[in-house]
Amino acid sequence: MSAAGEPLVRVDGVSVAYPVPGGRVQALSDVSMEVRRGEWLTIIGHNGSGKSTLAKLFNGLVLPGRGEVTVNGLNTRDDEQRKRIRQVVGMVFQDPDNQLVATIVEEDVAFGPENLGLPRAEIVTRVADALRRLEIEDLRQRAPHQLSGGQKQRVAIAGVLAMKPAMLVLDESTAMLDPSGRADVLRAARALHRDGVTIVAITHFMNEVALADRVIVLSEGRVAMEADPRALFAQPDRLRELELDVPEVTEIASRLRDRGLDLPIVPLTIGELADAYMQARR
Amino acid sequence: MTEPIIEVRDLWHWYLRRTPLESVALEGASFELRPGEVVGIMGHTGSGKTTLVQHFNGLLRPHRGSVRVFGADLADPKVDPRPLRRRVGLVFQFPEQQLFDPTVGDDIAFGPRKLGLEHAEVRRRVQGAMAAVGLPFDAFKDRYTFGLSGGEMRRVALAGVLALEPEVLVLDEPTAGLDPRGRRQLLASLRALHDEHGTALVFVSHNMDEVAELVTRVDVLAGGKTVLSGTVREVFREDGRLRELGLGVPAATELAGALRSRGVPLRADVLTIDDAVEAMWTSSSSPAA
Numbered sequence: 252m253s254a255a256g257e258p259l260v261r262v263d264g265v266s267v268a269y270p271v272p273g274g275r276v277q278a279l280s281d282v283s284m285e286v287r288r289g290e291w292l293t294i295i296g297h298n299g300s301g302k303s304t305l306a307k308l309f310n311g312l313v314l315p316g317r318g319e320v321t322v323n324g325l326n327t328r329d330d331e332q333r334k335r336i337r338q339v340v341g342m343v344f345q346d347p348d349n350q351l352v353a354t355i356v357e358e359d360v361a362f363g364p365e366n367l368g369l370p371r372a373e374i375v376t377r378v379a380d381a382l383r384r385l386e387i388e389d390l391r392q393r394a395p396h397q398l399s400g401g402q403k404q405r406v407a408i409a410g411v412l413a414m415k416p417a418m419l420v421l422d423e424s425t426a427m428l429d430p431s432g433r434a435d436v437l438r439a440a441r442a443l444h445r446d447g448v449t450i451v452a453i454t455h456f457m458n459e460v461a462l463a464d465r466v467i468v469l470s471e472g473r474v475a476m477e478a479d480p481r482a483l484f485a486q487p488d489r490l491r492e493l494e495l496d497v498p499e500v501t502e503i504a505s506r507l508r509d510r511g512l513d514l515p516i517v518p519l520t521i522g523e524l525a526d527a528y529m530q531a532r533r
Numbered sequence: 534m535t536e537p538i539i540e541v542r543d544l545w546h547w548y549l550r551r552t553p554l555e556s557v558a559l560e561g562a563s564f565e566l567r568p569g570e571v572v573g574i575m576g577h578t579g580s581g582k583t584t585l586v587q588h589f590n591g592l593l594r595p596h597r598g599s600v601r602v603f604g605a606d607l608a609d610p611k612v613d614p615r616p617l618r619r620r621v622g623l624v625f626q627f628p629e630q631q632l633f634d635p636t637v638g639d640d641i642a643f644g645p646r647k648l649g650l651e652h653a654e655v656r657r658r659v660q661g662a663m664a665a666v667g668l669p670f671d672a673f674k675d676r677y678t679f680g681l682s683g684g685e686m687r688r689v690a691l692a693g694v695l696a697l698e699p700e701v702l703v704l705d706e707p708t709a710g711l712d713p714r715g716r717r718q719l720l721a722s723l724r725a726l727h728d729e730h731g732t733a734l735v736f737v738s739h740n741m742d743e744v745a746e747l748v749t750r751v752d753v754l755a756g757g758k759t760v761l762s763g764t765v766r767e768v769f770r771e772d773g774r775l776r777e778l779g780l781g782v783p784a785a786t787e788l789a790g791a792l793r794s795r796g797v798p799l800r801a802d803v804l805t806i807d808d809a810v811e812a813m814w815t816s817s818s819s820p821a822a
Contacts, residue, residue: 271680297712299682345710400578426710429577429739431779455712458784496713499742499784499806506810512817521784525791532797532817 257324258285259418259449260309260340265318267304267472278304280472281318286418291450293460293480296469297494302453305469306422309451310340323417338367341411345423347403351395356406357382359395363414374413381409384446385439401432405439418449425454437462458498460484461519468493485517500524538603538701538733539566539589539621545597546584546757558584560757561598566701571727571734573744573765576754577779582737583626585754586703589735590614590621603700619648622699626706628690629683637663637681638674641692648697662692666722684715688722695726702726703735708743720747745769745783745804753778766802785809792816 265282268275279301286292286309296302307313308320311327322339325332344350353359360381364374382388385405395403404424411419421440425433437459444450452459460466466483468476470493476483483490484501497505504514504524513531518524541564549555559581566572576582587593588600591607591614600607602617625631634640641662645655660670666688678689687707694702704723708716720743726732738744744751744765751768753761755778761768769775772782772790781787789803789812799812 271677273677276680297682298684298710298715300712423710427706429779430741430781432578455710455716457713491714494712494714496717500788502806503785503788503809503813506806507813507817510810510814512814521788521791524788525795528792528813528817529795529797 257288259288259323260286261319261321262305262308263319263321265308265315265320267301267308267313267316277472279308282469282472282474283318284467284474284477286449286451287465288417289447289449290464291444291452291462293452293454293463293466294469295454295457295460295466295495296475300469301472302469303422304472306342306420306451306453309418309420310337310342312342338414339416340418340420341414341416342420342422343404343407343411343424345426347400347407347427350407351403351410354394355391356387356393356395356398357391359406360409360413363410367414377413377415378409381412384412384442385409386435399432400428401435404428404432404436408436408439408443412443412448416448418451419443420451420453422453423455424452425456425459457484457496458500461498468495470494480519481517484519535567537565537567537601539564539735540601541565541585541588541599543598544585544588544595544600546581546588546593547596550596558757561759562754562757563759563762564752566733566735568700569727569731569733570750571736571748573748573751574735574737574754575739575741575744575751575780577739580754580778581757582754583705584757586623586705586735586737589701589703590617590623592623619697620699621701621703622694622697624691624694624702624704624707626709628694629686632678632686632690632693635677635679636674637668637676637678637689640678640689641696644693644697658696658698659692661698662695665695665726666692667718668692682715684711684718687711687715687719691719691722699732701733701735703737705737706739707736708738708740716743723747739780741769741781741783742785742805745786753780766804769804770801 262282262284265279267279268277294302304313311333314328320327322336325336351359352362357378360378361374364377382391387405425436440450461480463480466480467474475493484497487497500518500521504518508514514527518527544559544562546559547555547557562585574582595608603620605612632640641659642655645658663670668688708719727734736748748765751765752759769782769786783804785803785805785808788809789799793799797816803809803812
């Protein structure tokens with residue numbers, strides 16, 4: 252494998268268990284996977300399947316019980332390296348109300364770079380750049396509590412972006428948002444991905460999975476499936492066994508196919524299904 | 534037509550009222566629920582949905598306007614709202630964060646015990662509530678609440694409210710954060726509760742597909758006011774308006790719109806996957822229609 256093909260994150264034979272009163276809960280069992288540079292990887296799985304634990308391994312928020320996790324070749328067990336790892340891997344979580352720390356948006360975005368001890372001019376440049384890329388320049392002087400959920404999540408992403416990470420992990424970052432807030436966050440993530448940021452997205456919304464290059468399905472703490480979205484949604488029965496589902500458009504197409512309509516592909520978007528239907532109808 | 538059991542007229546509510554940080558949350562909202570109805574409330578974040586439903590059992594009192602629940606006038610400060618809380622059950626967002634008893638059975642039994650019910654009646658209610666949310670009594674009653682999955686915890690929290698046997702169940706974003714199977718099961722439980730016990734439901738959501746599937750009537754809030762109100766089919770016909778309000782339409786409705794714009798004649802009120810499949814199948818077998 253060439254150096255360029257070397258994965259950004261490598262998870263090798265990792266098991267994680269959490270202590271609970273009276274025993275231990277196994278969150279991950281012998282998981283091996285990688286995050287490739289520049290890809291959009293989506294991780295799905297039922298509640299309790301281990302998705303969030305896996306995501307938290309990527310920047311050392313959770314350390315493996317067994318096995319190794321390396322980021323850019325740095326081992327997350329190494330206390331000395333953890334700060335560097337967290338600059339490489341930025342995370343945004345589910346709840347927009349407990350991720351912002353400052354009283355003004357631009358101070359919140361500056362918080363990370365300030366902690367890196369960067370020169371003032373560099374901080375100013377990074378904050379301006381992050382606000383511009385998230386399309387929230389108009390919010391820079393606002394107080395976080397005045398913002399909508401989608402705006403707060405974009406401020407949180409801007410704060411991560413100001414650290415110039417190679418990879419952004421969105422851990423159910425759209426779960427609590429209304430439709431326009433979700434659309435804004437996803438548009439921002441797509442723009443960052445186009446600019447070369449590696450995206451790892453964890454979601455329960457099957458129609459967000461279509462954005463991925465590659466999908467990993469977790470079940471009971473193990474990798475149960477790995478495929479691109481189209482190949483994944485071509486296996487609806489397997490997904491249902493794993494307590495998941497297919498997007499509405501895929502479901503509609505599959506029921507029309509069952510009735511004999513010649514719809515040749517697994518559509519991922521409304522436009523794709525509409526086009527395929529126009530062909531089949533002729 | 535039967536009398537409404539919840540009737541809200543021109544309701545105003547302010548947070549931090551009469552302070553420099555005062556902000557208005559409701560500016561003349563209205564709402565009606567009749568016995569056995571299933572009504573959806575939609576609106577973008579900050580539109581006032583949660584503030585509105587917190588008036589339904591007297592958690593909040595009207596600052597202006599009227600709220601009548603089972604005949605009680607909640608604008609009257611002398612009216613005690615506590616008896617209403619048995620009749621109107623409120624399930625908050627992320628209710629699993631409010632579980633506090635170590636075992637599932639004790640957590641669900643907490644409410645009925647507080648009502649002073651006899652042991653046998655408490656047990657009957659816990660069993661009934663667990664059955665309604667699809668948690669087998671014997672397998673789950675002694676399980677630790679913290680060892681459950683997110684979907685299971687959500688159902689335990691819902692069962693705790695159901696054990697009070699309310700006539701109206703108000704749910705604020707009940708499926709947020711649940712996996713697809715957890716969502717399906719919860720929606721099926723709610724439908725069964727309505728069909729078998731006649732429980733009236735108020736379903737607050739910004740998941741358009743779930744609203745289309747579950748409810749018969751929808752109110753849309755924006756800026757603390759009720760801006761759209763009607764049957765689910767009437768409301769989702771206003772797709773342009775819904776988008777302006779930061780909402781959307783169900784995937785099936787959006788697909789039907791995309792097909793119509795490509796010249797396919799489809800009926801105007803495609804809401805669910807079933808609707809879309811039927812309409813597209815009909816149209817494909819008679820393309821000249």
